[in-house]
Amino acid sequence: MSKVKYYYDSETLSYRKIERKKGRRLGYAFIAIAGSFLAGFVLLLIYLNLPQIETPKEKALKRELQHMKLQYELLNKEMNQAQKVLSNVQTRDNTIYRVYFEANPIPDEQRKAGFGGINRYQALEGYDNSDLIIETSKKMDVLQKRIVVQSKSLDEIARLAKEKEKLLTAIPAIQPVKNENLTRMASGYGMRMHPILKYRRMHNGMDFSAPTGSDVYATGDAVVKKATRGTGFGNLIVLDHGFGYETYYAHLSDFKVRRGDKVKRGEIIGEVGSTGLSTAPHLHYEVHKNGQVVNPINFYHGDLTAEEYDIMLNQSALENQSLD
CATH class of the missing domain: 1.20.58 (Methane Monooxygenase Hydroxylase; Chain G, domain 1)
Known part of the structure; x- marks a missing residue:
C-alpha cells in the first residue's frame, strides 16, 4: 500500500492531502515497463552470447x-x-x-x-x-x-x-569289361591290320577279349541312343552321355537295354560276343567327342590303379592285329 502524503496550507492553517496527477502515474508505469523490457533484452543478448549456458x-x-x-x-x-x-x-x-x-x-x-x-x-x-x-x-x-x-x-x-x-x-571313366572277365586287351587305338580284310586301317577303338556272355558295363551315365543288329559292328549299343560324349559297344551277343533307356555308370548293358566282322569273342569299345573319335585309353581313371593303367597303355601301343 502506497504512503499518503500531505502538505501544510498556511491560508487555511490545515494539512491537505497531496493528490498525484494521472499523467505522472502513466509516465512512471511506462518507465517501469520500458526498463523491464530493456533489462530482458540485455539478459537475452548475454544468454545468446554465452554458449556454455544450455537448456x-x-x-x-x-x-x-x-x-x-x-x-x-x-x-x-x-x-x-x-x-x-x-x-x-x-x-x-x-x-x-x-x-x-x-x-x-x-x-x-x-x-x-x-x-x-x-x-x-x-x-x-x-x-x-x-x-x-x-x-x-x-x-x-x-x-x-x-x-x-x-x-x-x-x-x-x-x-x-x-x-x-x-x-x-x-563322362566315360571305367573299363567296359571287368578285369576278372578280361582275357586280354587284344588291340588298341591306331593303325592296325584288319583280321578279315587283311590290310592296315585305322582302328578307332580298343578290343577287350573276354568269354562270350561276359557282362558289358556302361562307362558313364547316359541314354541308350542305339541298340541295333548290323553287319560290320554286329550287335551294337551306342550310349549318348551328353556334353558331346558318345560310347560304342560292338560285336555283342546280347542286349540288356533298349533304345531310350537311361543307364548309370557300371550298369550292365549287354554281353560280350563275336557278331559282325569279328574273329573271336571280344568287345570293341569306342569313345566319341563332338562327333570325332578319340583314344579310349584316356577314359579309365575311374577304376584302374596306376600299375594297371601302365600295363594297358603299353599293350594298347602294340601294333598287333585287331580282332575286328
Whole structure:
C-alpha cells in the first residue's frame, strides 16, 4: 500500500492531502515497463552470447547428436571390414571357383561400378554433418551393389557345379569289361591290320577279349541312343552321355537295354560276343567327342590303379592285329 502524503496550507492553517496527477502515474508505469523490457533484452543478448549456458533440451539434443556421430563412425568401420571380407570372397571367386568351372572372371569395373544419373544424395546436403552421412550412404550403396553382383556370381557357380557334377558322372571313366572277365586287351587305338580284310586301317577303338556272355558295363551315365543288329559292328549299343560324349559297344551277343533307356555308370548293358566282322569273342569299345573319335585309353581313371593303367597303355601301343 502506497504512503499518503500531505502538505501544510498556511491560508487555511490545515494539512491537505497531496493528490498525484494521472499523467505522472502513466509516465512512471511506462518507465517501469520500458526498463523491464530493456533489462530482458540485455539478459537475452548475454544468454545468446554465452554458449556454455544450455537448456536441458539443448543438452539432450547435443548428447543425441554426439551419439549419432559415434554410431555413424562405428558403421563406417564395420562397412570397411565388410568390404575387406567381400574383397577376399571376390578374389577367391575369380581365381578359384570361376576358374575351376571354366567361367570368365568378373572384372573389377563391373563389381565396383558406381551409380550414374541424378545426385542420389541431394536430400542429405545442407546439414552440419552432411559429409559424414553422405559418405556413409555411398559406402552402403556400393557395398550392397557388390553383394548383389557376388550373389549372382555364386548363383552361377552353383549352376555350373550342378552341370559339373552331371559331367563327372556322365563322362566315360571305367573299363567296359571287368578285369576278372578280361582275357586280354587284344588291340588298341591306331593303325592296325584288319583280321578279315587283311590290310592296315585305322582302328578307332580298343578290343577287350573276354568269354562270350561276359557282362558289358556302361562307362558313364547316359541314354541308350542305339541298340541295333548290323553287319560290320554286329550287335551294337551306342550310349549318348551328353556334353558331346558318345560310347560304342560292338560285336555283342546280347542286349540288356533298349533304345531310350537311361543307364548309370557300371550298369550292365549287354554281353560280350563275336557278331559282325569279328574273329573271336571280344568287345570293341569306342569313345566319341563332338562327333570325332578319340583314344579310349584316356577314359579309365575311374577304376584302374596306376600299375594297371601302365600295363594297358603299353599293350594298347602294340601294333598287333585287331580282332575286328
